[in-house]
Amino acid sequence: xxxxxxxxxxxxxxxxxxxxxxxxxxxxxxxxxxxxxxxxxxxxxxxxxxxxxxxxxxxxxxxxxxxxxxxxxxxxxxxxxxxxxxxxxxxxxxxxxxxxxxxxxxxxxxxxxxxxxxxxxxxxxxxxxxxxxxxxxxxxxxxxxxxxxxxxxxxxxxxxxxxxxxxxxxxxxxxxxxxxxxxxxxxxxxxxxxxxxxxxxxxxxxxxxxxxxxxxxxxxxxxxxxxxxxxxxxxxxxxxxxxxxxxxxxxxxxxxxxxxxxxxxxxxxxxxxxxxxxxxxxxxxxxxxxxxxxxxxxxxxxxxxxxxxxxxxxxxxxxxxxxxxxxxxxxxxxxxxxxxxxxxxxxxxxxxxxxxxxxxxxxxxxxxxxxxxxxxxxxxxxxxxxxxxxxxxxxxxxxxxxxxxxxxxxxxxxxxxxxxxxxxxxxxxxxxxxxxxxxxxxxxxxxxxxxxxxxxxxxxxxxxxxxxxxxxxxxxxxxxxxxxxxxxxxxxxxxxxxxxxx
Numbered sequence: 001x002x003x004x005x006x007x008x009x010x011x012x013x014x015x016x017x018x019x020x021x022x023x024x025x026x027x028x029x030x031x032x033x034x035x036x037x038x039x040x041x042x043x044x045x046x047x048x049x050x051x052x053x054x055x056x057x058x059x060x061x062x063x064x065x066x067x068x069x070x071x072x073x074x075x076x077x078x079x080x081x082x083x084x085x086x087x088x089x090x091x092x093x094x095x096x097x098x099x100x101x102x103x104x105x106x107x108x109x110x111x112x113x114x115x116x117x118x119x120x121x122x123x124x125x126x127x128x129x130x131x132x133x134x135x136x137x138x139x140x141x142x143x144x145x146x147x148x149x150x151x152x153x154x155x156x157x158x159x160x161x162x163x164x165x166x167x168x169x170x171x172x173x174x175x176x177x178x179x180x181x182x183x184x185x186x187x188x189x190x191x192x193x194x195x196x197x198x199x200x201x202x203x204x205x206x207x208x209x210x211x212x213x214x215x216x217x218x219x220x221x222x223x224x225x226x227x228x229x230x231x232x233x234x235x236x237x238x239x240x241x242x243x244x245x246x247x248x249x250x251x252x253x254x255x256x257x258x259x260x261x262x263x264x265x266x267x268x269x270x271x272x273x274x275x276x277x278x279x280x281x282x283x284x285x286x287x288x289x290x291x292x293x294x295x296x297x298x299x300x301x302x303x304x305x306x307x308x309x310x311x312x313x314x315x316x317x318x319x320x321x322x323x324x325x326x327x328x329x330x331x332x333x334x335x336x337x338x339x340x341x342x343x344x345x346x347x348x349x350x351x352x353x354x355x356x357x358x359x360x361x362x363x364x365x366x367x368x369x370x371x372x373x374x375x376x377x378x379x380x381x382x383x384x385x386x387x388x389x390x391x392x393x394x395x396x397x398x399x400x401x402x403x404x405x406x407x408x409x410x411x412x413x414x415x416x417x418x419x420x421x422x423x424x425x426x427x428x429x430x431x432x433x434x435x436x437x438x439x440x441x442x443x444x445x446x447x448x449x450x451x452x453x454x455x456x457x458x459x460x461x462x463x464x465x466x467x468x469x470x471x472x473x474x475x476x477x478x479x480x481x482x483x484x485x486x487x488x489x490x491x492x493x494x495x496x497x498x499x500x501x502x
Contacts, residue, residue, distance in 0.1 A: 024074040026199055026229055027053040044146070045203040050232045054199035075198045077222035079122065079156050080247030080256070080312045090174040090304065095272060096291035096317060102177055105324050105364035112181025114328040117164055117319055118213035118242075120204045121157035121220070123150040123187035125300040128158060130173040131183075134165040140185040141207060143200040144193070150185045152300050153192030157185060159308050160219050162298030164320035173304055174296050177320025177364075184213055188220075198222065202233040209237035214326055214334060217319035218246040219312035221256035230258060238263060243334045245319045247311035249281040259315075260285025262412040262473035263496075265338055268358065269293065269314040274348065276356060280311055284416040286358035287474075288345050290314035314362075321364050335496045339381040342474060343494045351490050352478030353410040353419060359476065359494070372397045373481050373489040376450075382496045385468035390455035391493060393479055395448065402442040404434040406480045407453070407461075412473035422461055442484065453477070472499040 166176035249256030259266030269292020345360030420428035455464030
């Protein structure tokens with residue numbers, strides 16, 4: 001019988017050991033590499049066109065590889081575990097569904113119909129009655145054990161699958177966030193282990209990138225701060241227009257790899273009170289926070305549990321929301337969906353991105369927008385070098401009030417995200433200084449205003465031309481209009497920029 005005490009020990013307390021078998025090595029291929037130097041029986045994964053081979057070699061051949069081939073020992077990672085009302089009996093216990101607003105999302109979308117999620121995890125139990133029908137088991141693969149039966153002997157993957165695609169209105173259990181989506185399981189660990197080789201994860205990423213899945217869900221972290229083979233695999237998936245979601249990690253420190261990559265959606269966790277879990281990682285690589293405690297979901301067999309706490313579960317919810325938001329019939333770039341996701345977040349702290357909450361708390365649909373104070377722009381959500389970004393700020397129905405206007409830009413750099421306040425006729429500043437300081441503080445509004453900020457000859461900030469030297473990632477302009485005797489008004493605009501850093 002599956003014991004929940006073991007579940008806690010397995011997923012929340014076990015730390016990764018770096019004592020990796022020296023027989024597993026990674027070979028980085030150069031243009032001059034000669035495949036004849038290898039014994040082909042030693043090749044586990046041939047990841048080409050990603051320039052990597054994964055080998056297992058006898059101990060007696062290690063010296064040959066060290067002297068003749070560019071290779072490195074394979075590292076390891078671990079799972080980052082720490083409509084009308086449906087007739088499912090446990091639906092009302094799933095507080096996270098109400099918290100993120102899925103009922104409204106389901107009314108506006110197809111609940112994930114026609115969308116496929118690739119789950120890179122510990123496998124899935126395809127026979128669980130609440131998952132059966134939504135698991136494309138025959139399309140999956142077990143990279144840990146190298147067979148075509150990615151069954152879950154661990155429990156983690158089945159739990160993540162339930163949060164995403166558990167069937168709704170079937171009178172059993174609860175609901176997934178995208179109950180009509182399909183899921184392909186790619187198992188990356190051996191049997192029921194909690195650890196996995198980086199090379200097995202890389203092979204799974206490449207396979208998922210070549211699959212029909214639109215979304216790759218990684219409820220896992222690596223102990224290393226960087227892995228070239230994983231980076232190459234992720235870049236390959238990115239080139240295939242996949243949306244990639246990853247858990248931020250549960251060590252209460254900086255966001256773990258690969259969630260901290262600027263173009264990956266890195267997810268932290270909150271509790272029922274909306275507070276970031278003490279164990280949830282935070283910092284520049286954090287994209288948003290999602291519910292991550294007491295989430296009822298599926299267990300291998302026929303059971304359920306609500307003991308999965310942490311960023312693994314939060315990342316699964318974000319993957320499910322993206323699947324429900326995705327419309328296979330619309331022509332758009334998948335990264336536009338990620339822009340919508342971050343724009344919809346509930347901004348809970350200072351206006352705009354912050355290290356504690358990223359862009360905010362997960363919301364399945366757009367948060368309330370005040371029509372008196374908002375950004376208006378072209379419909380572009382994704383920008384490329386030499387594009388012109390047009391953006392205006394509209395202030396209406398505020399005549400007779402006095403307020404200060406603050407504008408802040410948040411953007412990625414090579415090493416961290418910067419948040420700078422924009423000051424009229426002056427440079428950027430880290431300190432909060434009223435944009436209207438050169439006019440009056442506070443500024444008396446005597447008429448409706450349209451402030452052209454970017455992209456025209458009348459723009460108050462910049463001409464809006466996207467430079468090829470700008471770093472790739474999510475950019476945000478947030479605005480706050482602060483009054484003396486009433487709550488402030490907030491507005492935000494998020495775009496994705498394809499720039500210089502890949």
